[in-house]
Amino acid sequence: MIKTVQERVKALLDSGEIAGFLGLKEAGGHIGPHLFTPEENGLDGLVLGDWKGPGDARYTLNKQLIHLARAYPDETFGVLVRGCDERGLKSLYVWNQLSPEKVVPVGIACPPELAKACECSKPYPDALVAGEKGEGCAQETLKQVEALGLADRFGYWQKEFDRCIKCYGCRDVCPMCFCKECSLEDPDLVNTGDVPPDNPTFHLTRAVHMAGRCIDCGLCNEVCPVGIPLRTLYKKVADIIDEEFGYRTGQAADEKSPLNILAGAS
């Protein structure tokens, strides 16, 4: 799998089609994001983000791609994508944060165990370069929470939110959080400067903003120092948007989010 990806990236860099490839590199015993450039000699250390288990060293590469694209709008960049990252790319095109002409996705499929752990609806990208297309998984965790009665469910979430140390990591890691002004820093909505955050207002404010925006990559879950199952919450928000508007974030690159349309109409 890694060999196929290396060949594809090498071809893209050699042909001059891309100015750089945003991927993952293992160096000094750690895996982190890295921009491979033609000036660099070869693709030493290029990895796919598997450390102790499959995909446990994934990073928010799309967020870094936005930084690069803002500084160098005329350059084309390659980027390593999984199914979730591609949903992110499509959605970022819709929100005019990236230009599809300037992005070359190099796709890898997630193995079944990773897809199951993520309960991912589509664990492979359309721009598939390496790996086997796996089956989408059922939303078991969400079903378990939804099976609780209303009072128990509210209690469950309040108990989860109670642990929040208000690090803003869920916002900071999110590849879809590109707003210049963040509602979570708005004193009219959030008790800024105080810990703990208002429960459940703080997290529900963020959940509302994830409607039509969350691409279910799960990086917020992974970054949370106290293990709040944010992904489950945002999966529910995505389901509501699907039920109400028939819209799944990141499925199409040319379909605006219903909330994007509402914002435009105001």
Next chain:
Amino acid sequence: MDYKTVLTTCPYCGCGCNFYLEVLDGKILAPIPCKTSPTNEGKLCIKGWNAHEFIQSPNRLTGPLVRKNGELVAVSWDEALDYTVSRLKEIKDSHGGDSIAFFSSAKVTNEENYLLQKFARAGIGTNSVDHCARL
């Protein structure tokens, strides 16, 4: 285009969380918590998430300043240290060691912190020693 991700250690407290600093053309954009770090396993607290902000702050102190006639004036390290020593001596002689407190740092080594508390207790005669992680 010069884009780097530089692995480093959070400067705030003694935990030593690892993150990559995203650096574009010499400007630090953001920390990216390191997933493979055994200390923080891809997580950070709010201090770590904002650890990059002071580095490029125009308000950052880059050299010693001494207040002269009500105004802060840039001086050499020799002058600053001489001034500090003479004032510490004056205060200790006139008000006693307990009138002085020392403020150390979680960013320095264990040995340096040991040295500071030893200086505070044995040299000056105060037990008032604290450090910056009590933010």
